[in-house]
Each structure stands twice: as C-alpha cells, then as structure tokens.
Amino acid sequence: MSVAINIEHALKAYGKNVIIPDLDVQIQDKEFFTLLGPSGCGKTTLLRMIAGFNTIEGGDFFFNENRINELDPSKRNIGMVFQNYAIFPHLSVRENVEFGLKNRNFNKADIGPKADKFLKLMQIYEFKDRMPERLSGGQQQRVALARALVIMPDVLLMDEPLSNLDAKLRLEMRQAIRDIQREVGITTIYVTHDQEEAMAISDRIAVMNLGVIQQIGTPQKIYHRPVNEFVASFIGRTNMIEGKCNKNEITILDHKVKFNNIDFKGDVKVSIRPEEFIITEDNTAIPAIIKDTIFLGLNTHFFMELPNKQIVEIIKESMINNENDTGKTVYLTINTSKVNVFNMEGSENLVIAYEK
Amino acid sequence: MKNNKKSKINLWSSSTLGLLTLYTIFLIVPLLILLSDSFIDSRTGQFTLANFQRFFEKEYYYSTLFNSFKISITITFVAVVLGTVLAFFFARFKIKGAKGLRILIILSSMSAPFVGAYSWILLLGRNGVVTKFFENLLNIEMPDIYGFKGILLVLALQLYPLIFLYVSGAFSNVDNSLLEASENLGCSGIKRFFKVIFPLILPTVLAGALLVFMRCFSDFGTPMLIGEGFRTFPITIYDAYMSELGGNNGFAASIAVLAIIITLIIFLVQKYISEKNSFTMNSINKIRPKKIYGLKNVLIHIYSYVLISLSIAPQAYVIYTSFKNVNGTVFTSGYSFESYRIAFSKMGTAIKNTIIIPLTALIFVLIIAVFIAYLVVRKRSKATAVIDTVSMVPYIIPGIVVGIALSSAFNKPPLVLTGSMTIMVIALIIRRLPYTIRSTVATLQQIPLTVEEASLSLGASNIKTFWKITIPMMSAGIISGAILSWITMISELSSAILLYTGRTRTLTIEVYTQVLRGNYGVAAALATILALLTVLSLILFNKVNKGKDLSM
Secondary structure, three states, X not given: OOXXXXXXXXXXXXXXXXXXXXXXXXXXXXXXXXXXXXXXXXXXXXXXXXXXXXXXXXXXXXXXXXXOOOOOXXXXXXXXXXXXXXXXXXXXXXXXXXXXXXXXXXXXXXXXXHHHHHXXXXXXXXXOOOOHHHOOHHHHHHHHHHHHHOOOXXXXXXXXXXXXXXXXXXXXXXXXXXXXXXXXXXXXXXXXXXXXXXXXXXXXXXXXXXXXXXXXXXXXXXXXXXXXXXXXXXOOOOEEEEEEEEEOEEEEOOEEEEOOOOOEEEEEEEEEOHHHEEEEOOOOOEEXXXXXXXXOOOEEEEEEEOXXXXXXXXXXXXXXXXXXXXXXXXXEEEXXXXXXXXXXXXXXXXXXXXXX | OHHHHHHHHHHHHHHHHHHXXXXXXXXXXXXXXXXXXXXXXXXXXXXXXXXXXXXXXXHHHHHHHHHHHHHHHHHHHHHHHHHHHHHHHHHHEOOOOHHXXXXXXXXXXXXXXXHHHHHHHXXXXXXXXXXXXXXXXXXOOOXXXXXXXXXXXXXXXXXXXXXXXXXHHHHOOOEHHHHHHHHHOOOOHHHHHHHHXXXXXHHHHHHHHHHHHHHHHHOOHHHHHHOOOOOOHHHHHHHHHHXXXXXXXXXXXXXXXXXXXHHHHHHHHHHHHHHHHOOOOOOOOEOOOEOOOHHHHHXXXXXXHHHHHHHHHHHHHHHHHHOEEEEOOEEEEEEOOHHHHHHHHHOHHHHHHHHHHHHHHHHHHHHHHHHHHHHHHHXXXXXXXXXXXXXXXXXXXXXXXXXXXXXXXXXXXXXXXXXXXXXXXXXXXXXXXXXXXHHHXXXXXXXXXXXXXXXXXXXXXXXXXXXXXXXXXXXXXXXXXXXXXXXXXXXXXXXXXXXXXXXXXXXXHHHHHHXXXXXXXXHHHHHHHHHHHHHHHHHHHXXXXXXXXXXX
C-alpha cells in the first residue's frame, strides 16, 4: 500500500558540519516526486535518511501517520534502486528478485508467481536464470527495479538510477520507469542532478541547494516561474541582464520595456531564457552583434554581444539560409509575458510577487 | 524493535571487545613480558641494561647483527633485480611456455627455505654430486658454497618469485597507453623503463622488497644449515634461548626486543617512502606481451629459463633423491620406496599434525580475519582502529620472536600452554593473521556498501545480510586467502622450532630435524610429501581464484 510522506524540520549534521539545516516537505500518495540539485546539495542525504541508512539528527519523518525516525531500514517497507544497482552478484536474476519476498515470510507458493509477474513486467523474464555479470547495464537496472517493486513497498526510492547508462538507454529507461510507476501506483522519490530528466519524469520537483529546498512545484511551474536566481539558472539556460525598474517599466540597456505583470521600484535582474528573445527588423530595439552560432539541427544557438559587451545566448528554429551570420547586427526585443524579473540579490521573483 | 537494535549493537561491540581481549592475552601480554624480561633483572627485580650491554660488548654477538643486515640487504637487492627483470620480460615479451614457467616460479617460492638450503648442499656441498662430478672427472676445484654465498644463493632464488609476483601484479595495472604516450613523446627503450615504467611500479617493488627483507632477516633454517661460520641474528636468538632454558631468558628476550626494534624501523621507513611515491592506477588497455625476434629473443629466453630452472632445481632434486636407496647421508645406487616406508612408519603423527595444526589455526584465522575486516571497514570506531593497528604488529615480528614470546608467557600459571598443540596453533594464528586480514579487508572494500543496504531495504536483518550477502560475496577472496595461508602454515619453521615437542612435531620440523640428524632419505621423502601437499593446495587455489593474481 502506497503512503503519503511528511517530513518536518529535518536536520542532518555530521558533528558541527550541518548538511540539511531545517527541511520541510510533503509528498502525496502515488506522486512521482523528484529531488533535484547540484552535487553536494543534500538530495541523496535526504533520500538516505528516508531509507534509514543515514541517521536523523532532528525533525520528524512520517509515512502516513506513522513516525519512522527510529524504524530499522529493514522494517520500513521501502523499495530502493541504487545508482550502481547493487544487484547481488552471487544470486541469479530470479534469486535477486525473490530475495525480498523470502525475507517477508510470504507463502512459499506465492513467491514464484509474484517474481514472475515483475520479471515479465520489467521485460527480463527471459534472463531469469542468468547471473548478473552476464547482463547489460540496462538489464541490471530492470532487475533492480523489479527487485524493489516486487515486495509491494510503501515507497519507492531511486538514487540517480540512470546516471550509469548511456544517453539512448537513459531515455528508454526514463520512460520505462515513468510507465511502471503509473502502473503500480506507488509513491516515488527520485534523486537526480539532471534537470531535463527531472522535468521529463516528475509530477513535482523539489529544487535543492546547500541543504535547503529552493522551490517545490510542477516542472512547468519551476521552469516558467522560478522563485529565485538559483532556480532560474539551474533549470534550463538563462541570460541575466541588469536593469532599472520604475513601476511597470524596466530600462534595459537604455531601452524602456513595458511589463504588465510587475510593480517595483529599483535595480533589478531580468532573466531572459534563450527562446524568450525575439529578433526583429525594428532598429529601435536593442542592437546585438552575432559572434558565433551553433547549429543543432532543429534549433540554432546564437551567441550575441549586447551594447554593454555582455554575451547572451539566443535559440531560434533553424532557417534554411542562416548559415553564416557571424558579424551581422540584429535587433532584439523580449517576450515580456514569459520573462522573469528578480531583485538585485536574486532572492525574489518580482513577477511572482505581482501575480500573487 | 528497540530490542533488535540493541542486540545488533551488542554483536559488533562484543566481538570488538572479544578480539581486543584475545589480542591482549596472546600478543600484547607476551610482548610485554618479553620486554620486562629484557630490562629487568630476574633475581633483584631491578631495571637493568646488562643484557643489552652483554650483546653489544662481545663481537661474537653484535657481529651477527651486521651479518644479518649484510645478507638481508644483499639478498633483497639481488631478488629485486632478478624478480623485476623477469616480471618485465613476462609482461612485455612473448616467452615460450610462459604459463608453465609461471607455475614453476610460484612453486619454487612455496617451499620452506631450508629445504632449498639442504638440497643445494646435496648438489654443491662438500660431498655434493655436482662438486664431486667436477672434482673427480674434470679436476676442477669448486668454490665453497657454505656461509654468506650459500645463504645468498638459497634465499635469493627462493625469494625473487615474491618480487616477480608483486611486480607482475603492478604491470597489469600499468596502462599500455602510458607506454605509447611515452614513446610518442620521444622516450623509449631503456630510458623509458627507468623514466616511466620503474617509477610506476616503484611502490610495489618497495612493498615486495620489504617482505623479502623481513623474510631474510628473520629466516632461521637456511643460515642454520648452510651458514656454518656465518652466524645471523635469528640463530643468536635461538642459541641464547636454548642455552638458557630453565633459567632466566633475559638475554634471549633482549635480543628479541632488538630484532623487533630493527624490523619496526625498516617497516616505518618503507611505509614512509611508499606513501610518498604512491598513486592509484587503473588500466583499460593492459600491456600485451609481444613477440620479438633475433638475439634479443634468445637472450630473454635464456635468462628466464636458466633462472627458473635454478630456482626449481633444489625441489626437483629433493624429490628425485626421495626415491633413491640411501644409507644415512649417502645415497647409494638403485631406487626404491624404502625412504617413504620409513617415513610413513615413523612419522605418522608428524603428517597428522601437519594437517591438524594448520587446519585448526586456519579456521580461527579465517573467522577472526573476517570479523576484524568487517569491523575495520564497516564499523569504524576508535576501538576498531586499535584492533586494526594491533593486528598488524605480528607482520613485523620475526617468527622466532613470536615463539620466544609465547613460550615465556605461557610456561607458568595462570595459563600453561608450553608443549601443547594449542600453543603451536596460537603461534600460527598470530603469524598468519596480518596477511589474511589485509587480503580480507581488500576483498570487503571492493563490495559496495549499497549492496548491503539493498539487502536491508529488502527486509533482511543485519545478521542475515552479513551471512547471506556479505559473506557469500567475500567467499572467493576468503577461500583464496585461506589456501595461501594454508601453504605458508604447513611450511612454518621459525616459530614452531621453539614450541614443538615430540607429540606436536610437524612435517616441516621433522624434515629439518632429519636433515640435522643425517637421515637424508627420510628427509627427502617427507619434503616430497610436503611439496605434494603444496602443489595440491596450489591447484585448488587456481581453481577457486580463476586467473586472478597471486599475492602474499
């Protein structure tokens, strides 16, 4: 049976070294929840606290109403998938999958069919009698997932499960994980540092930095309305241009741009994603010189120099004839409904403040 | 639930406590007794330096120290050169029959060194077959084999295989692209060997050199048989101990203390140099032996074949003589199983002891090593750090000193063990534990912690995870370590020589005493049985340890 998870005032410290100072998060039943952040942000630490492999120095961890702080890892009824899969090398695929069932005193007659069901679900039934060393990385990953799910855990924890796979397999497994999570209907906490993977797979994402959750929200929300400069630059790419805001008008590089979702007075940072620039013929707009282009098939990335010498990145759909634009001057405006504006500290999104 | 957590803490903390107690009783206390024996006058109970004074006053005593250094340094140097060059040839060039040669190299290093000494005496000694052949038929005076030269010959040929094995392991970690890069940058041939290859394998060479030095410095049997006037340190310790039996053993104890100090210094120096020069390597493209032609090829083959033939010759000759008719020390014409008949009729207990004593010790060594490795790797604390350090102490203590320490600690109440089989077992456990612990720790370190965590998260308890996951995953490493320990245990002489009695003689001791008594036929037969045991164990080792490197 799947559970909701509630974490209140979590504290993790090694002696005086505080990793997670004070963290609150609620994860809903059957939700696919991702902890996303740069390495060392505390995401794996938090996951291992939930699993019971790291001690909890403070706060309360609940599965539904049950406090699990002191519960032994083997009693938490958690399915876990590790970065290196942690397949038992001395047991066959089937024995790996059956390992958890045997520890749970299942009826002996049920163990075989149950294992079969998940072996088939993960499409590894044909390898059931192989030893793990004779499996590919993707197949090992499937064994790890089958082994974690077959015990009908309350929660599925996954610690960067795709980081050891090659790019193509990663996409394939990403979809497989998403599908099976929906099919089984289990609360899942997923740890990754890959923002694209997080957006593709999650119901909600918590962006972490330095042991603190910066923002929790759907992938769309986090991408379009990041709460601070860290989230804006960690998720996707963005160009930060300083400007001066007077009520709903921001002066950027001597050009006045009107916004209809801001009301502020003072210096600001305007966060413009590469696709939020518009190239126009209008020579009253901001002039920019094309310094370099990168052709990526569907899109072309332009690196342009603004009048203040700042280099910005702009993405446009590739055209049939824009092969060699280097050195050319173009004019830029911005899509003001999409752009975000932060205060100078980068700590507050002024657009979110207005829209509230 | 609470109870469960409590009992888990108890298992590991109680085993920590138990291990500390055992080490205190059987290692620390005996060493402290040794220390007090050497510094305290047994009649007055006063602190005294008289024992040390006596040692450093008489040239008869202190010269043995110089002798030991002289012989150990020379042998280490020769063994390092012979072994490194051979390992280099095997790694770089295709050598005909390399696989078989490798087995012969390992075999030649596995016997007790004194068997080599005895066999070389049969070949090159005053009445040796080779000597007689040259003198009688060709009228050529052969050089004297006894003394410094003899020990050098025997031990260098016996110990270079250790360097060979160590360095071969290091070569398999050197990526071939490093060699190619060096050649690409204009450095090849001999220059490349000294500028690139040698620095890369230097830490390994030093580790091997330390082992060789320690073995030479503490070897007792070889200088005893072939040294004649050339007295070494362990012989002095043995003589001092034997001549003082029943009285106080202050003098023997103080020489033993000196031996520990010296080996400790050498160990620390080696550790310091190695740590300064160490780095981790991981090769993707292993160096592959390539075929070469012409004179170079011939010379390399001559070097390899001659060296390996010389090192296997003593064993082969001993096995050959075991089937000859014999009268005391003189082998007569004709062949028979007479020596074996006598060996089996007289030495039944020795053969039995050679199985029982090492086997019992082995079981304890394995259990203790697994526990210590688990505590040291997975349950780090101050107490386990102490165990880690203490467990390495016997690594630097010469076997004969272990023998003295144990027999002087357990020859009086509360615990009298001298003359018992138990004390022989304890000596073997102490001697062999450091090696087994190291190899077990290395095995355990290669098992990712997440595998154990996966088991826990799948509902297995700590104890169940340990038995069902950790132990099975370690088993290959444990078993191969066990077989190596077994081989060294059955040929142990230096600690056993002080501890054995008529009832607890082993094959190795029996070979040694039969050689001293001049019963060459029986000695050869027993040595052959010992060699056979070793070969069988090695075959088993290769079966278990498919294709992996052998390290001591």
